[in-house]
Amino acid sequence: MDMDVDKEWKPVEMLxxxxxxxxxxxxxxxxxxxxxxxxxxxxxxxxxxTWGIFGRDAVARLAMDTATLSNVIVPPGTPRxxxxxxxxxxxxxxxxxxxxxxxxxxxxxxxxxxxxxAIEMIDRMxxxxxxxxxxxxxxxxxxxxxxxFLRVKDDWQIYNDWSSEMERLTGxxxxxxxxxxxxxxxxxxxxxxxxxxxxxxxxxxxxxxxGIILGxxxxxxxxxxxxxxxxxxxxxAGRSTTASGIGNLVLRLAKDPQLQQFLRENPxxxxxxxxxxxxxxxxxxxxxxxxxxxxxxxxxxxxxxxSVFLNWGSANVxxxxxxxxxxxxxxxxxxxxxxxxxxxxxxxxxxxxxxxxRVTVEELLARTRSFSLAGEVTRNxxxxxxxxxxxxxxxxxx
Numbered sequence: 555m556d557m558d559v560d561k562e563w564k565p566v567e568m569l570x571x572x573x574x575x576x577x578x579x580x581x582x583x584x585x586x587x588x589x590x591x592x593x594x595x596x597x598x599x600x601x602x603x604t605w606g607i608f609g610r611d612a613v614a615r616l617a618m619d620t621a622t623l624s625n626v627i628v629p630p631g632t633p634r635x636x637x638x639x640x641x642x643x644x645x646x647x648x649x650x651x652x653x654x655x656x657x658x659x660x661x662x663x664x665x666x667x668x669x670x671x672a673i674e675m676i677d678r679m680x681x682x683x684x685x686x687x688x689x690x691x692x693x694x695x696x697x698x699x700x701x702x703f704l705r706v707k708d709d710w711q712i713y714n715d716w717s718s719e720m721e722r723l724t725g726x727x728x729x730x731x732x733x734x735x736x737x738x739x740x741x742x743x744x745x746x747x748x749x750x751x752x753x754x755x756x757x758x759x760x761x762x763x764x765g766i767i768l769g770x771x772x773x774x775x776x777x778x779x780x781x782x783x784x785x786x787x788x789x790x791a792g793r794s795t796t797a798s799g800i801g802n803l804v805l806r807l808a809k810d811p812q813l814q815q816f817l818r819e820n821p822x823x824x825x826x827x828x829x830x831x832x833x834x835x836x837x838x839x840x841x842x843x844x845x846x847x848x849x850x851x852x853x854x855x856x857x858x859x860x861s862v863f864l865n866w867g868s869a870n871v872x873x874x875x876x877x878x879x880x881x882x883x884x885x886x887x888x889x890x891x892x893x894x895x896x897x898x899x900x901x902x903x904x905x906x907x908x909x910x911x912r913v914t915v916e917e918l919l920a921r922t923r924s925f926s927l928a929g930e931v932t933r934n935x936x937x938x939x940x941x942x943x944x945x946x947x948x949x950x951x952x
Contacts, residue, residue, distance in 0.1 A: 580871060581834070584608065584867065588868065592608050592612055593607055605854075606840075606862075607863065609869065609874065610874065611874070611875065614869065620898055623862060624843060636780060645898055647771035647772045649898070651766065652762070652766075654765070656906060658905070664906060667702045668699045668909065671695060671699060673921070676914075676917050680922060680948045684945065688801050688943045691914075696794075697710050697793045698714075700796075705762075713743065751785075792907075797940065798838075799832060799893075804915070806831060808926055818919040821919065828908060828915070829891065830883060830886060832891055832893035832911075834870065834882055835939055836866050838937070839865060839867035839868075839939055841899075846858060923950065927944075928946055931943060931944055
């Protein structure tokens with residue numbers, strides 16, 4: 555008999571219990587569920603009754619199984635966001651087109667442009683002595699870097715304001731999966747993107763937008779609506795999840811002076827702190843899928859057409875796979891985490907996001923003697939785990 559945890563598992567409420575001004579511990583909430591089952595048919599609260607896959611082994615396995623689970627979930631009235639809302643073999647063509655722009659050499663070049671932005675923004679906050687690292691840095695920095703990456707740096711404020719309003723209108727990801735993205739608001743940014751496409755057609759360069767325009771998928775050039783969809787996907791995915799990762803890690807450091815000082819003295823370990831932060835406080839807690847056929851997972855029967863959510867957040871703190879899952883341990887040598895997903899739909903922007911988290915912490919630690927909380931912290935807890943306001947008191951180094 556399929557397990558019903560409707561009364562026990564309420565994601566927003568249960569994660570909210572541990573998402574305070576302190577760095578949250580999602581493993582506490584997920585442990586209560588995983589003690590009962592790695593799979594549940596429950597009241598999602600946003601998507602209604604749905605299947606949730608919570609155990610790491612099952613999540614990792616099903617994320618690879620595109621014959622069983624589909625990503626083609628397009629709300630009515632919404633442009634199809636590519637390559638997110640595509641299945642193989644179509645999906646592979648888009649990924650091959652984009653992957654080269656996220657190569658190690660491309661990320662190294664992006665870092666050379668991102669670091670001066672981080673330094674400028676952090677120095678300004680240090681000079682002021684106090685700042686909201688969430689709203690004044692994390693979201694703005696991630697959008698400025700992304701716009702440099704897309705070569706639209708002069709328009710970063712337009713895209714940042716648009717993305718912020720999109721977050722508000724969709725409840726930071728808590729809108730119903732079947733709901734259309736706000737049509738009127740979508741229309742506000744499309745003309746800018748269309749003009750960007752026209753400009754690059756007339757004068758192409760080495761940037762990702764030009765590459766999309768000049769590239770082919772399955773031997774055919776992309777239509778303008780497909781190009782626009784790809785650029786929207788880059789903007790939406792490249793800002794909020796990266797900003798969330800930055801905020802989650804900086805909050806933890808602000809609450810843990812000992813860890814902060816250790817990393818200040820051992821900057822080579824910052825990359826390990828980035829990975830452990832992504833594991834324990836995964837910015838994107840879950841992603842939707844749809845069953846393409848009847849299948850069984852861990853003794854539960856799921857039917858074709860039913861909604862399925864793969865939960866990265868719980869997989870990353872599953873005690874069956876992680877020793878001491880609630881502890882922040884930069885010396886972990888075990889399983890790779892699933893914060894960026896797994897399989898064909900693993901986030902192609904992950905190298906850019908990792909770089910932005912690392913550069914931020916490197917420069918913040920190098921330029922301060924200490925930083926600490928200076929007021930109330932506010933957060934989103936699910937389905938995106940993020941820091942929205944993060945008031946810090948910053949003391950300059952030297």
